[in-house]
Amino acid sequence: MARYPIPTVGALVRGPSGRVLLVRTTKWKGLWGVPGGKVDWGERLEDALLREFREEVGLALEGVEWALFQEAIFPPDFYKPMHFLLFNYFAESSSEAVVPNEEIVEWAWVPPRAALDYPLNVHTTPLVERYLEVKGG
Numbered sequence: 273m274a275r276y277p278i279p280t281v282g283a284l285v286r287g288p289s290g291r292v293l294l295v296r297t298t299k300w301k302g303l304w305g306v307p308g309g310k311v312d313w314g315e316r317l318e319d320a321l322l323r324e325f326r327e328e329v330g331l332a333l334e335g336v337e338w339a340l341f342q343e344a345i346f347p348p349d350f351y352k353p354m355h356f357l358l359f360n361y362f363a364e365s366s367s368e369a370v371v372p373n374e375e376i377v378e379w380a381w382v383p384p385r386a387a388l389d390y391p392l393n394v395h396t397t398p399l400v401e402r403y404l405e406v407k408g409g
Contacts, residue, residue, distance in 0.1 A: 284363075292403070
């Protein structure tokens with residue numbers, strides 16, 4: 273187990289239909305969240321975000337903007353004890369054609385307000401709420 277915080281990036285992304293992308297992975301005990309992952313040594317946060325989206329869902333992002341920061345110390349809905357520093361963004365994609373990697377079990381493009389109806393991991397709910405506050409539903 274890592275003995276230091278792990279920096280991660282993720283984003284709530286709006287597609288051309290105006291819907292946002294949610295994904296379900298086994299790492300978050302089957303709950304829904306947003307694509308993202310760990311920042312590599314020497315990698316800028318936004319570069320990590322663009323890479324993670326290409327790797328996990330095959331999407332290119334544009335219009336990346338800062339959303340919020342969260343700290344997750346041993347989140348109960350993660351599959352193992354971890355200490356994450358979550359750097360969250362909003363972004364857009366010109367495509368909604370998801371090409372999932374092995375981490376993604378299921379995905380859905382949903383109206384932003386409807387995202388709150390999904391069983392979200394504890395750290396995705398504040399991101400969606402912030403999106404609704406800033407961008408509307």
